[in-house]
Amino acid sequence: MRGLEQLLAEHPFFEGMRGEDLALIAGCGKNARFGAGEYLFREGEPADHFFLLRSGMVSVEVHDPARGTITVLSAGEGEVLGFSWLMPPYHWVFDARALDLTRSVVFDGACLREKCEGDPRLGYDLLKRVTGVMMRRLEAASVQLLDVYGGAAAS
Amino acid sequence: MTAPAPGSAVSEAPDAGPSDAGHAAAGAAGPMRTRVYAVRRTRRETPDVLTLELEPGVDGEVEASAPGQFNMLYAFGVGEAPISVSGDPGASGRLVHTIRSVGATTRALCGLRRGDPVGVRGPYGTSWPVAEAEGRDVLAVAGGIGLAPLRGAFARILARRDRYGRVSLLYGARSPRDVVFEEDLRRWRSRFDVEVEITVDHAVGLWRGHVGVVTPLLDYAHVDPDDCVAMLCGPEVMMRHVARDLGRRGVASDRIHVSLERNMECGVGLCGHCQLGGELVCRDGPVFRWDRAEPLLRVREL
Amino acid sequence: MHVIQREGLDALIRQLSAEGRTVLGPTVDGGAIALGQIGSARDLPEGWTDEQEGGFYRLRRREDRALFGYAVGPRSWKAWLHPAEMRLWRARRTDGAFELEAEDAPIPRYAFLGVRPCELHAIRIQAHVLAGGAHPDPGYRARREEAFLVAVNCGEPGGTCFCASMGTGPGADDGYDLVLTEIPDPGDPGGATRFTAEAGSARGEEVLGRIPVREASSGEVDAARAVVEEAAGRMGRSLGAEGLPELLAASPEHPRWGETAERCLACGNCTLVCPTCFCTSVDDTTDLTGEVAERWRRWDSCFAADFSYIHGGSVRGSRASRYRQWLTHKLGTWHEQFGTSGCVGCGRCITWCPVGIDLTEEVAALRRTPVPAAAPGRAADAPTSGGEP
Numbered sequence: 001m002r003g004l005e006q007l008l009a010e011h012p013f014f015e016g017m018r019g020e021d022l023a024l025i026a027g028c029g030k031n032a033r034f035g036a037g038e039y040l041f042r043e044g045e046p047a048d049h050f051f052l053l054r055s056g057m058v059s060v061e062v063h064d065p066a067r068g069t070i071t072v073l074s075a076g077e078g079e080v081l082g083f084s085w086l087m088p089p090y091h092w093v094f095d096a097r098a099l100d101l102t103r104s105v106v107f108d109g110a111c112l113r114e115k116c117e118g119d120p121r122l123g124y125d126l127l128k129r130v131t132g133v134m135m136r137r138l139e140a141a142s143v144q145l146l147d148v149y150g151g152a153a154a155s
Numbered sequence: 156m157t158a159p160a161p162g163s164a165v166s167e168a169p170d171a172g173p174s175d176a177g178h179a180a181a182g183a184a185g186p187m188r189t190r191v192y193a194v195r196r197t198r199r200e201t202p203d204v205l206t207l208e209l210e211p212g213v214d215g216e217v218e219a220s221a222p223g224q225f226n227m228l229y230a231f232g233v234g235e236a237p238i239s240v241s242g243d244p245g246a247s248g249r250l251v252h253t254i255r256s257v258g259a260t261t262r263a264l265c266g267l268r269r270g271d272p273v274g275v276r277g278p279y280g281t282s283w284p285v286a287e288a289e290g291r292d293v294l295a296v297a298g299g300i301g302l303a304p305l306r307g308a309f310a311r312i313l314a315r316r317d318r319y320g321r322v323s324l325l326y327g328a329r330s331p332r333d334v335v336f337e338e339d340l341r342r343w344r345s346r347f348d349v350e351v352e353i354t355v356d357h358a359v360g361l362w363r364g365h366v367g368v369v370t371p372l373l374d375y376a377h378v379d380p381d382d383c384v385a386m387l388c389g390p391e392v393m394m395r396h397v398a399r400d401l402g403r404r405g406v407a408s409d410r411i412h413v414s415l416e417r418n419m420e421c422g423v424g425l426c427g428h429c430q431l432g433g434e435l436v437c438r439d440g441p442v443f444r445w446d447r448a449e450p451l452l453r454v455r456e457l
Numbered sequence: 458m459h460v461i462q463r464e465g466l467d468a469l470i471r472q473l474s475a476e477g478r479t480v481l482g483p484t485v486d487g488g489a490i491a492l493g494q495i496g497s498a499r500d501l502p503e504g505w506t507d508e509q510e511g512g513f514y515r516l517r518r519r520e521d522r523a524l525f526g527y528a529v530g531p532r533s534w535k536a537w538l539h540p541a542e543m544r545l546w547r548a549r550r551t552d553g554a555f556e557l558e559a560e561d562a563p564i565p566r567y568a569f570l571g572v573r574p575c576e577l578h579a580i581r582i583q584a585h586v587l588a589g590g591a592h593p594d595p596g597y598r599a600r601r602e603e604a605f606l607v608a609v610n611c612g613e614p615g616g617t618c619f620c621a622s623m624g625t626g627p628g629a630d631d632g633y634d635l636v637l638t639e640i641p642d643p644g645d646p647g648g649a650t651r652f653t654a655e656a657g658s659a660r661g662e663e664v665l666g667r668i669p670v671r672e673a674s675s676g677e678v679d680a681a682r683a684v685v686e687e688a689a690g691r692m693g694r695s696l697g698a699e700g701l702p703e704l705l706a707a708s709p710e711h712p713r714w715g716e717t718a719e720r721c722l723a724c725g726n727c728t729l730v731c732p733t734c735f736c737t738s739v740d741d742t743t744d745l746t747g748e749v750a751e752r753w754r755r756w757d758s759c760f761a762a763d764f765s766y767i768h769g770g771s772v773r774g775s776r777a778s779r780y781r782q783w784l785t786h787k788l789g790t791w792h793e794q795f796g797t798s799g800c801v802g803c804g805r806c807i808t809w810c811p812v813g814i815d816l817t818e819e820v821a822a823l824r825r826t827p828v829p830a831a832a833p834g835r836a837a838d839a840p841t842s843g844g845e846p
Contacts, residue, residue: 044399044453063455065391065417066769089403093396145357186592187545187739187752191554212554231548231555232743232750257768272554417772418765420739423592426757427736428764430786432706433793438591454709456778 056102085109189274222307229274298389327369511813528615617804
């Protein structure tokens with residue numbers, strides 16, 4: 001069994017991060033497993049975790065009473081989920097559900113924030129990585145909104 | 156099993172005596188009888204949204220209704236639909252309803268013209284807390300056709316403007332073409348004592364206003380979170396997100412009100428369709444306090 | 458307390474008929490106890506009993522001549538008090554408008570013979586729902602007021618009965634015009650049974666005064682009490698009803714719903730046979746000329762796929778959500794909406810479910826396993842719960 005640090009070092013999100021920093025962050029995380037259909041988090045619930053997805057596929061969803069469950073994003077191996085821990089008051093805005101067996105490293109948000117406050121350089125590095133993911137997601141979401149494919153549903 | 160199949164057990168008329176109870180409307184149908192009104196004026200808001208102004212026929216006076224309530228509107232021979240009151244009835248003495256065409260009944264209602272008859276049952280349900288909000292700031296947030304149920308409340312508040320603190324309206328529509336009540340929005344916007352911000356999901360062409368979902372507009376609403384009443388109306392997903400955002404900004408959940416929608420066959424608490432947990436939307440709603448609604452909306456498929 | 462012999466029962470039926478009532482009671486029809494029009498005691502299921510289990514119903518022959526020696530059949534009195542199909546009004550186009558016709562159909566006058574204590578409660582529950590709110594159904598109210606109820610205490614609880622758990626039987630408390638208890642003739646145990654009789658209302662007293670009755674002996678009074686006491690100990694099922702609303706309110710995410718949904722066909726039998734289910738839909742129709750419109754009301758079921766349809770789709774799309782709705786409403790949220798439980802323990806839903814889903818078992822299962830708490834995953838080697846059976 002590889003140690004947590006090793007897992008983090010191999011994950012694209014932490015590419016290039018120094019060993020000492022990885023060791024520090026690893027202290028905030030633990031391995032977790034979600035069976036198919038299990039929720040990683042639910043809309044409205046207190047949000048204080050960051051998920052590093054190692055394998056499997058997760059659907060980020062909104063539930064509409066008439067249209068049912070709508071997936072707004074999918075995330076899988078090599079990706080990350082969960083930014084609500086960055087900004088108070090820490091509540092999830094969407095649901096996230098494992099579509100198949102998903103292995104993840106789950107970080108405690110309060111622990112991460114504490115490490116970042118204690119070492120601003122580490123905090124800046126982490127924030128840059130997170131911001132990078134957010135920017136890419138935002139661009140993609142804006143293009144998604146354009147509904148470029150048209151079709152029956154487009155007005 | 157050798158028992159009669161359940162289908163036959165209920166569809167055959169039970170053996171009956173003097174009158175065939177299976178088919179006669181024995182006794183008055185009471186609350187299910189519709190009153191006949193006439194269309195006095197129509198205004199097309201968008202290609203699929205029509206506002207109707209109704210006056211009672213020979214049946215007498217308009218029943219007093221409060222913004223937030225709804226009537227069951229009947230298109231002869233087609234069907235009935237629950238439609239929120241969309242005007243301030245105090246003003247014109249007429250009943251005002253704004254209808255979006257989404258099915259057979261609403262399509263028929265949207266096809267009505269001046270002089271056509273319409274059946275009206277109601278008003279039913281709970282109303283916006285216009286009186287309770289006196290002395291506080293007011294924030295109204297509407298999405299799409301959700302502006303219709305709020306319009307009467309907003310008009311009523313502006314008619315007694317001095318009784319309220321800061322008053323703000325945030326409105327989100329799909330596109331500029333889908334904005335409803337443009338005249339009202341312009342008129343409200345031109346006042347100095349009211350904030351109105353409008354956004355669309357996407358815009359093509361000459362739109363120079365906000366583009367984006369309605370939640371970021373909350374930054375432009377200068378109401379005091381500790382002392383305001385928020386009234387939200389629109390798609391349920393939108394209301395959930397706005398309510399949570401308001402919560403994050405410090406508005407208490409018993410000061411936030413939402414308008415919910417569920418299937419209604421009768422509108423009077425007899426048909427069982429509009430249940431949401433222990434609530435009947437026709438009787439305990441459609442306007443609900445967020446602290447009551449939130450745990451119910453959190454459960455999928457409730 | 459009085460006693461009526463068989464001839465007295467015939468006299469009772471004739472008296473109620475003479476008052477202009479349609480007398481309805483249990484008969485054997487299609488291999489089941491069915492409710493239908495009766496003219497005399499000979500129409501009643503003498504010497505029959507029933508065997509009921511989850512998804513199972515058979516009539517069996519008794520060794521005696523009891524007239525009410527069975528539990529309840531698939532039909533309930535709601536078919537007459539809250540008809541399955543009813544026209545609410547008719548309207549005609551007039552010059553530029555339309556007009557609703559006045560309602561002048563006579564109100565049916567029924568006498569229900571053989572109303573079980575659970576059914577008395579069911580009638581009371583439904584009356585509260587349909588006529589006890591802010592917008593009472595005047596048709597229901599009128600039919601209920603005109604219905605003369607002859608209750609019969611239960612001596613033969615069925616395999617799926619649990620009225621004792623729900624506090625609705627096997628003896629009747631009130632809500633009847635007359636109540637009878639069937640007791641054997643001590644001198645002729647294999648012969649015709651007789652009935653103790655008591656009035657529960659002024660019109661019940663009046664009817665009793667017009668038929669041949671005599672005073673009950675103390676032995677007969679004891680025998681009647683013993684019938685009910687003994688029946689209370691022979692229930693086929695039981696249901697732990699304490700704290701049910703709270704349990705159900707805490708269980709919307711319980712995995713049991715998904716498990717039971719695998720068996721449930723959403724056929725709606727349970728809602729058809731349940732004596733308190735009241736949901737209806739409205740159909741607005743017009744004739745071919747478009748000049749005459751009618752509004753009809755018909756029974757509907759929360760198991761129907763479009764029951765909860767709003768623009769775009771149904772709120773309760775999955776069978777699991779619909780089963781959850783039915784059970785949670787019947788045993789839980791009914792309290793919030795109407796102040797009582799919606800269940801009277803008659804067991805029909807268990808007997809008539811094609812796959813034998815048993816709500817007493819469902820409640821037991823919900824109680825047995827705690828509701829899984831929401832938590833962000835678990836350690837990689839800890840056992841999972843939730844979605845896995």
